[in-house]
Amino acid sequence: MIEIQINNLFVVQNQIERLGRGLDDNRYLLMRRLSGTMHAAVMTNFRQGGRPKWLGLKYRNGKPLVDTGALRGSITELADNDTALVGTNLVYAAIHNFGGMAGRGKKVRIPQREFLTLTGQDKQDLMDDVQDYFAGLIG
Template identity: 55%
Template sequence: MAGVELAGQWAELRRTMENMNLSDQDLLALNERVAAILEQSTQERFEEEKGPDGKSWPPLSEQTLVARARRRTRRKDGSSGFRTKRGNLSRRALRIIENAAILKDTGRLMRSITSKARPEGAAVGTNLVYAAIHQLGGKAGRGKRVEIPARPYLGVSSADEQDLLAMLQEFIEERIEK
């Protein structure tokens, strides 16, 4: 599972938490909260079609849009509903092209996002083989002839950092009150 490790400015917070002598059960509870925040944020990126840096994902290529419309307009009898008898794109094909969502053709990638928590840390990712090409970009397809742009969905945004800091502060305050 691909994941993100929080480092850098978090060092002081980590020392504070180490000094609190938290049990494995406490650390697991904390990391479950971290995982939940990051998993939710990752799911929201699919809806917003933006990476953790806030940049919009590159749009789908015309070839991808046409291929998607061809596949989705195929009839049960094997004939195509992609074009009308006059050779124009069918209304259904046009609707599919106009409403095409990035990285959500089948929804499989979005549904595969999961999180795991252990006392040692939390991870958010997917087990799908093709997920990395969408996260990082690169050449794909037969003969590696298709260039897929990076559309990062995993990562920690500045909003995530704020949510995590607020949650961590709340967690520490809960433990201090005990």
């Protein structure tokens, strides 16, 4: 049998109450931080030419997805009390992110170049953000 003894019950209860208030009152700060971390990760994807590297260009010189900078410049972040989002409203973004057939008659193959993706380290950074947030609530 495992027995757990809490010697400072008042302190533990106080911290649990602070956590509850922090989660009820203002999760926006956490969501804002998470959207910022995701946005930074997507910008790193553009700077590094993909993580993993995107397939090179076939018909022109330069780096994929950064010819005019419009796609990179369209990446926005949004946060509210319940949501952290990063994305773009450009109609052609999906075909570049997921790959597929495009053009007239869908005869042009666009290779997948995921820019809206997170690496393992990015996901760890998000977990660190969450842990820091909770530590701040009880600290």
